[in-house]
Amino acid sequence: MTSIPSHMRAWIYSEYGNIEEVLKFDPNVPTPHLMENQVLIKVVAAAINPVDYKRALGHFKDIDSPLPTAPGYDVAGVVVKVGNQVKKFKVGDEVYGDINEITLDHPKTIGSLAEYTAVEEKVLAHKPSNLSFVEAASLPLAIITAYQGLETAQFSAGKSILVLGGAGGVGSLVIQIAKHIFGASKIAATSSTGKLELLRNLGADLPIDYTKENFEELAEKFDVVYDAVGQSERALKGVKEGSKVVTIVAPATPPAIPFLLTSDGDLLEKLRPYLESGKVKPILDPKSPFPFSQTVKAFSYLKTNRATGKVVIYPIP
Structure with a gap:
């Protein structure tokens, strides 16, 4: 050296x-x-x-x-x-x-x-x-935020999730981790028109063009909403009764849960097989x-x- x-x-x-x-x-x-x-x-x-x-x-x-x-x-x-x-x-x-x-x-x-x-x-x-x-x-910051935020929301296999800002740094990883690590039953995600195809490629079942439709008007509600854009008040209208909204952009409208990561090398090591296999990109x-x-x-x-x-x-x- x-x-x-x-x-x-x-x-x-x-x-x-x-x-x-x-x-x-x-x-x-x-x-x-x-x-x-x-x-x-x-x-x-x-x-x-x-x-x-x-x-x-x-x-x-x-x-x-x-x-x-x-x-x-x-x-x-x-x-x-x-x-x-x-x-x-x-x-x-x-x-x-x-x-x-x-x-x-x-x-x-x-x-x-x-x-x-x-x-x-x-x-x-x-x-x-x-x-x-x-x-x-x-x-690191984005993948740890994505993973720990899903843990905070008590997300687990078989649950549905709506990701606000699915094409962003954190949102793009939330979709992949929810699908490939946590075993989501259904993933919806919002983005602008030009990024809908990316959402599909990442694993979203329901890409939503936020320039054309309001997610809170969907008949379907979700087990978890992961708000990566700072719309927690709207996000609360997208979850099932008693379910959780986690937001990474302050301020959070209660009962949405504001979340900030704790950096963790052990978690990165735990995620390594998913990265090396290409399941999470x-x-x-x-x-x-x-x-x-x-x-x-x-x-x-x-x-x-x-x-x-x-x-x-x-x-x-």
């Missing part, structure tokens, strides 16, 4: 505001120091998420880490150094994960939009052998990947809410 430099390139913001305005390229950021339970990752690819630009706006400043910060939760890369307590990984391992165990509680000051990031062993997993770094980087936006130099442009695109699947930055730097 090449020697680890004392400084590196990263995207940093030093004040809160619109991420397109405050995020700056810095070629001289100190490389993170390693704690005993961490590995140092040479970042190869990183996905971006709405939480990144919401953090930058200062929405969570009371529990945020101090500025300046390099954003980025999802990472895929190569281990270049390991702490003394690390058991699962060695130098040279290809790994991926969501680097912040608790999403909003003092996330790392150096996230994944940097050449190197220091990450706790327990939130990482070995990269599935059949996936590229770009595909692997697209998964990463869905990348056609514009992905954006080069590291176009990170700001990538955020502008993500904020349009028109992305299909995930937006990934590669190569880094």
